[in-house]
Amino acid sequence: MVAAVSISHIYKHYGNLHALKGVDFEIPKGSFFGLLGPNGAGKSTLINIMAGLVRATQGTVRILDHDVRLQWRQARHALGIVPQELAIDPFFTVHEVLRLQSGYFGLGRENTPWIDELLHVLNLSDKANTNLQKLSGGMKRRVLIALALVHKPPIVVLDEPTAGVDVELRQVLWEFANDLHQKGHTIVLTTHYIEEAERLCEKIAILNEGQLVALDNTSVLLARYPYRLLRLSLTCHDVILPTGLQDKVQSFLKNELVLRLHKEKDQIGEILESLRGANIQFSDLHTEEPGLEDVFLSLTSREKGKK
């Protein structure tokens, strides 16, 4: 089956800065795909290469098998990008910009019902004749989503769509993204809210310093992480931990001690025994399975550690 996005050996150099260093992976058709990485990892550069806004120094990107450099018309038709920045044209109303954007893609009046549907689904109907300048940040974000979808692209890229968005709108956006996914769209998501990616994405790629450091199904990535957390509520915080536990401390704030334990090497019974031996009392304890954030931090810090 043709991949939604195929990224082959992509390098991008800005002078001496190597933003992408041979990135190579595929985004399956119909998937909800997360692209994660710390700031400066190369996520936006990669998305911009997909969109034709940035030209790769080397390598190819294909959108539904269309090369973004050679078959750029087909590739751009297949892609809808929701950019990070709240960029707007101050001259026009919401309905006018949607009509114009639809026209740039060669779609005329026949696309009006879809524009009206987008306005309705994104709760923008009552703002259709409002100038973009007069909209709140959340409303502008909805307009950006409508602009990305106006030509009905099979692949939708959401670049940090919930940055600076309130909780309510975030929920609306995710429900909308889920609906699109259910309807068969491929969704590519970059976000700083790792828990969102964990909840929504079936497959995740993690970029760090311009390189791909992980690519797998979310559940597999989580299973690959060899640690779990043991959270203890101590009765007294003025304690001296046994030497063998000190390197396992993830955090120790007030009376709450969090230990990071290896799933196979560390036995909880032995840990509790060691605490009792040091006369450390606790009133409560529970274990936590790792989240994607832990996997993310582990992978991105490991790469730093290699340097």
Add this chain to the structure above:
Amino acid sequence: MNWYGLYTLFGKEVWRFMKVASQTILTPIITVLLYLLVFVSVLEEHVTVYENISYTAFLISGLIMMSIIQNAFANTSSSFFQSKMMGSLIFLLLPPLSTFEFYLAFIGAAVVRGLVVGLGVWIATLWFIVLPIYNLWILLCFAILGSAILGTLGLIASIWADKWDQISGFQNFIILPLTFLSGVFYRIDTLPEFWQKISYYNPFFYMIDGFRYGFFGISEMNVAISLAIVCLFFTAVSAFCLWILHIGYKIRY
């Protein structure tokens, strides 16, 4: 060819300047009327340019062309640069519009703005004098070519510029001197020899002179030579503009 996309972008650019018509059409017309009041009242009795052609008629024809080309420049430079600064340019770069379609839409709108302002100035100056029309096609030909050239220069300036200062620098240090030294207000052959020679290297002179020929049937330079030079200049600036658009200079990194 994405004809509908091209048509939409062209329409959007025209729509944009029509939405702020008081600033984009009315203001330049009033500026020209002020020029006329000052220059005509001071110089009408003292300057003779051609026999049987008053200085007012000579000046108005030059001012019409000056308004056409300056507004064509302003249209592309302000629209494109504003989109670039506000980040909304991305919505023109994501759709399947080719370099050529993009260029045609912007330049087409610049030509329309130039012609609308030129027509407005012509109508406003009817109160001063009714200009004869010797050859409408030559008039239109130079008006369209002139506005296309300045629209292209506006696009080049806005692609190159990173700050509003640079756009106004381009306008104040390149476009304005070339316009004022092109014979809008005087005949080139009345200048000292050195400045005459310099003026013949100014492509704007050929636009103004050829345009004036369309009104009076008289020009300083043979109109065919002016047309050839203007066409050549148009080809050169268009080729350069298309090239920088094609390589994505300061647009697609």
